[in-house]
Structures are given as C-alpha cells and as structure tokens.
Amino acid sequence: MAVEHAASEVPTATEYIKHHLQFLANKEASGVIDFSVIHWDSVFFSVLLAILFGASFYVAARRSVTTGAGVPGKFQNFVEMIVEFVDTQVRDIFGRTHPYIAPLALTIFCWVFLFNFMDMIPVDLLPAAAAGAGLSHLKVVPSTDVNVTFAMSLTVFALIIIYSIKIKGIGGFVSELTLHPFHSSNIFLQALLVPANLILEGVNLFAKPISLALRLFGNLYAGELIFLLIALFTLSAGFGGLTTLSGWGGVFAHFVLGLVWAIYHILVITLQAFVFMMLTIVYLAQASTKSH
Amino acid sequence: MENLAQVQGMTALAVGIIFGMGALGTAIGFGILGGRFLEGVARQPELAPLLLGRMFIVAALVDAVAFIGIGFALFFTFANPFTAGLTG
Numbered sequence: 001m002a003v004e005h006a007a008s009e010v011p012t013a014t015e016y017i018k019h020h021l022q023f024l025a026n027k028e029a030s031g032v033i034d035f036s037v038i039h040w041d042s043v044f045f046s047v048l049l050a051i052l053f054g055a056s057f058y059v060a061a062r063r064s065v066t067t068g069a070g071v072p073g074k075f076q077n078f079v080e081m082i083v084e085f086v087d088t089q090v091r092d093i094f095g096r097t098h099p100y101i102a103p104l105a106l107t108i109f110c111w112v113f114l115f116n117f118m119d120m121i122p123v124d125l126l127p128a129a130a131a132g133a134g135l136s137h138l139k140v141v142p143s144t145d146v147n148v149t150f151a152m153s154l155t156v157f158a159l160i161i162i163y164s165i166k167i168k169g170i171g172g173f174v175s176e177l178t179l180h181p182f183h184s185s186n187i188f189l190q191a192l193l194v195p196a197n198l199i200l201e202g203v204n205l206f207a208k209p210i211s212l213a214l215r216l217f218g219n220l221y222a223g224e225l226i227f228l229l230i231a232l233f234t235l236s237a238g239f240g241g242l243t244t245l246s247g248w249g250g251v252f253a254h255f256v257l258g259l260v261w262a263i264y265h266i267l268v269i270t271l272q273a274f275v276f277m278m279l280t281i282v283y284l285a286q287a288s289t290k291s292h
Numbered sequence: 293m294e295n296l297a298q299v300q301g302m303t304a305l306a307v308g309i310i311f312g313m314g315a316l317g318t319a320i321g322f323g324i325l326g327g328r329f330l331e332g333v334a335r336q337p338e339l340a341p342l343l344l345g346r347m348f349i350v351a352a353l354v355d356a357v358a359f360i361g362i363g364f365a366l367f368f369t370f371a372n373p374f375t376a377g378l379t380g
Binding site: 017021032218278 | 348349351352353355356357359360361362363366370371373
C-alpha cells in the first residue's frame with residue numbers, strides 16, 4: 001500500500017479497493033453512459049496483448065518448417081497445437097472448417113486468454129510501478145473493463161446478424177424471428193402470434209451478446225476483487241509489518257490464500273476464454289445454418 | 293443522515309441476497325451437472341473426454357447469471373448508485 005509516497009496518508013480499506021477499481025480515464029464519467037470517456041489503460045493493454053499475440057503467431061507461421069526441410073521447433077509446435085484445437089472445435093460444430101470463423105475463434109480464444117492472464121500478475125505490482133511513473137490509476141486486466149468485453153461481444157453480435165442475413169436473406173431472418181416457435185397455418189392466427197414470437201426470439205437474440213460480455217466481465221471482476229481482498233486483509237501491516245510476528249503471519253497467510261485462489265483462477269481464466277470462443281462458434285453456426 | 297443509513301443497510305442486505313441466491317442456484321446446478329456427467333461416463337467410458345469438454349461449456353453457462361449478479365453486487369458495494377442519488 002502506498003506508504004512510501006505520503007507517510008501521513010495510509011489509505012483505508014475502502015479507499016484502497018476503490019483506488020484499485022478505478023481506470024486511468026481521460027475524464028470523469030458524467031453518468032452511467034458517457035461515450036467521451038476513454039480508459040487509457042484498457043486500450044493500452046488490449047492493444048499491447050493483440051500485438052504480442054499477432055506478432056508471435058505470425059513469426060511462428062513465417063518460420064514454420066514442414067516435413068523434409070527440418071524439425072519443427074517448440075514454439076511452432078505450440079502454435080500448431082492451439083490452431084488445431086480451435087479448428088477441431090469449429091469442425092465439430094460446423095462439420096467443416098471455415099475460412100473466416102476459425103481465425104475469428106482463434107483470435108478470440110488467444111486474446112481473451114491473454115487478457116485474463118494479466119490477472120495473474122501481482123495486483124499491486126504494475127500500479128505501483130505506474131505510480132512511480134506518475135500515473136494515478138492503472139488497471140492491467142482489460143477484461144475487467146465492461147467496455148472491452150462488450151466491444152468484443154457486440155462485434156460478435158454484429159457478425160451474427162450479418163451472417164444470418166447473408167445466408168438466410170432478410171426475409172428468412174425476419175421469418176425466423178416472427179414465425180417461431182408459435183406457428184399456425186391460419187394467417188390471422190399467425191398474425192396474432194407474431195408479437196409473442198418476436199418477444200421470445202428477441203430476448204433469445206439479445207441475451208447472446210449481453211450474456212457473453214457480462215459472463216467474462218463478472219468472472220474476471222470477481223477474481224480480481226478477491227485478489228485485492230486477500231492482499232488487503234493479510235498485508236495491511238505494510239512493509240513495517242516485517243518486523244513483527246503478526247506481520248510475518250500475514251505474509252504467510254497471503255502466500256497460502258493467494259496461491260489457492262491463483263491456482264483456481266488458472267482454471268477460470270482458461271475456461272472463460274474457451275467458453276467465449278465456443279459460444280461465438282455456436283452462435284455463428286446457428287446464424288449460418290437454416291434450422292427449423 | 294438516517295436516510296443514508298437506511299439506504300446503506302438495504303444495499304448491504306441486497307448484496308447478501310444476490311450472493312446467496314447466486315450461490316444456491318450454482319451449487320444445485322453444478323451438482324446435477326456433475327452427477328449426470330458421472331452417470332454418462334459410467335455408461336460409456338470412451339466418451340469421457342468429449343463429455344468433460346461439454347460439461348465445462350454447460351458449467352460456464354450455469355455460472356453466467358451468478359457471476360453477473362456478483363458483478364452487480366460488488367458494484368453496489370463499492371460505488372453505490374443509490375447513495376449518490378441521496379447526497380449528490
């Protein structure tokens with residue numbers, strides 16, 4: 001906790017948590033929805049991780065070695081494992097590979113996994129370094145930003161609508177929303193049933209992006225908050241506690257609790273990236289095949 | 293002052309209910325999910341990896357609304373919009 005900057009200003013528990021939950025924004029939000037606010041730290045880390053993922057996979061593809069010319073290196077094997085894994089999922093659901101959806105699924109899986117992986121970095125490390133460089137707040141996990149997760153899920157939602165219209169036509173898309181699940185051959189009864197169908201299918205359609213975004217956000221937000229709470233309750237004595245026995249007890253408790261939660265969190269971050277990818281593939285498959 | 297205390301008390305109660313109901317639903321859901329998975333693997337052990345993958349997918353879907361609730365509950369705890377309406 002920032003005792004080194006102002007010895008008279010040790011933050012209280014709520015202040016510590018509130019400070020860590022605030023983004024490095026260009027201005028204060030003037031309400032729940034304010035489109036002029038930019039979270040510089042989310043933008044920076046998401047772009048940085050995108051460059052990291054894109055550049056390393058590109059280098060692996062460029063330097064890839066096929067049979068006869070040499071033995072594939074470890075990184076190429078690793079990249080091939082991930083690409084094959086994603087391709088298997090796409091084949092399972094689509095029945096064939098897809099030139100656009102498979103790379104989209106790969107990007108979503110790796111990018112969301114890298115976002116989530118930033119949560120494994122000790123919670124005070126990068127913000128303290130940033131405070132040394134003059135930045136007041138820093139949140140390093142982009143998927144704890146509702147804006148980032150909604151950006152990804154709204155993009156997927158736009159793709160769902162585009163694929164639906166492209167493959168089923170506008171008439172097919174509208175008829176799927178208005179003529180299912182209640183169907184009747186009598187045209188007057190059908191016209192009466194259209195509002196009920198629209199409500200049911202509309203909820204189904206809009207629940208897709210909202211649940212995609214909020215599932216990832218909720219999981220990562222809760223995980224980060226628990227790391228903060230573990231740090232808060234066990235290390236509240238600060239560096240001065242290292243001279244006392246209770247201080248060392250706190251360090252030991254922090255190690256144990258932090259380790260347990262971090263190990264569970266490894267499962268959570270991988271699972272959430274996998275589920276985001278799988279649901280994207282499933283929604284796009286539903287959009288591009290005529291069911292019913 | 294008393295209004296603030298009442299709003300804060302109600303918010304704390306609401307946060308507790310959100311967490312509790314979410315935990316209740318998730319626990320029952322995962323129990324049923326895990327039980328069906330074990331039955332499926334007992335019937336056809338060769339399908340175990342496939343069923344495990346599908347189980348994790350459904351587990352994330354079961355979890356989703358509970359985590360959405362946790363997100364809102366934590367938002368109410370640390371940036372309570374109801375008190376902002378009172379004092380601001």
